[in-house]
Amino acid sequence: MDKMGCGVSNRDNNMGQAAPLGEDFAFFRPHQFLAREGEPPDGLFHLQEGWACRYRLLGDGRRQITAVYLPGDFCEPYWILGRLPSQPVVALTNVRAARMPCRLPTGAMTDGQKRLWRSLGESCERQASWLVTLGRKTALERLAHLLLELFERMRRAGLAYGQQCALPLTQMDIADLTGLTPVHVNRTLQSMRARGLVELQAKWLRIPDMQALRETAVLTPNEVLA
Amino acid sequence: MDKMGCGVSNRDNNMGQAAPLGEDFAFFRPHQFLAREGEPPDGLFHLQEGWACRYRLLGDGRRQITAVYLPGDFCEPYWILGRLPSQPVVALTNVRAARMPCRLPTGAMTDGQKRLWRSLGESCERQASWLVTLGRKTALERLAHLLLELFERMRRAGLAYGQQCALPLTQMDIADLTGLTPVHVNRTLQSMRARGLVELQAKWLRIPDMQALRETAVLTPNEVLA
């Protein structure tokens, strides 16, 4: 349940600025839903700030996170394909997002639409890569893949500084992304730290040796984050 | 390498029948590629007969199959999004497919295009479901999910007879789909057989108790194969 009300508001109502025609904004706090399973989403969100994730919860409490949304990402490109969300999406941090209509664009191909198609393509590819990682890789390889991907996406969004970036995930979130337990994530991160592969503390990620981390992740050359 | 030549041919050349305008057909034998990593596909294939799969091979021989294509499926809807295939697709059996242009449809929405969009949406959703299964489920649950999904898709394609259907996969293929080893697939299938959950032999699948198998797969009610 939303603890803070609906989370969606017209920018005119609280900012005193004219929003671009037909566009308004939405704000979410951690744990607030951007979409619920089986319910039509309020719109397609273009994240401006903050992180969100899509997941599935099994009856006995097992959880798997199936997508992460970073600033600059669309959430969720699949929605334009006309199906109801099959998995809920929640904010991981405070989120600010532009809200746009959620339907298949028709007619002329604008830049915004091109970006949306590209985003859809990248999502599909990332999912396919994660099927490989979850199906066949070790804990060490999984973590390397995850941290590399998140860093690379943050870098592209202009949010990396040198070889570091923000990473507002708990070890439990990381466990639910990689299909591991929090305890094992903790131990594996320690061993990565010991080998100089990553530094990760206080929600901040640093990658001292990108090449080494890439090799650890056993990604194929043209994997999404190339 | 294709052992049998290119695999794509204009139907007029070998069937003596007029093909629908602008459409031709392609034939593949087991292990022939429908698409290679990083190379533009010959077209978008609409499978009429036979099975194919998409996969990734890691350097040390580990393989994960990331999609299966059955008769009636498009292979591969993602291709219309304008990226080069990031994972190869090979035929698992003899395949007959209609070949169509591989680009984003524009203009009026025909029935064929609607089917293509729906197909893309279903693919995305299936992938998301498999992320959960590979990340969080036991061997038993994974196999139940797989067999249930394949049966249901075959049923929708009109290729199930009562509670049985063809299933032209080796136990090694099944292992590469479920992220397990062939040995463990074998043992787990035996225990499923012993519990009366499935019968699987000679490339033929029978599901005596659909409800029991569904419960075993711990799927959420509105999972793709609902």
Add this chain to the structure above:
DNA sequence: CGCCTTCTTGAGCCGACTCAAAGCTAGTGG
């Protein structure tokens, strides 16, 4: 008939899990 792939079985091992209990923060309120 002989070859090759697939399936099956046995024995031992190990990567990741479970359970449990401390240490850390960071935020809250007195």
Add this chain to the structure above:
DNA sequence: CCACTAGCTTTGAGTCGGCTCAAGAAGGCG
């Protein structure tokens, strides 16, 4: 400024699901 709390991280000890290695049985096909 400090006690108090709640959530997160870390550590230890023991277990187990699925893996590895190896060999034999059972198909399928030329």
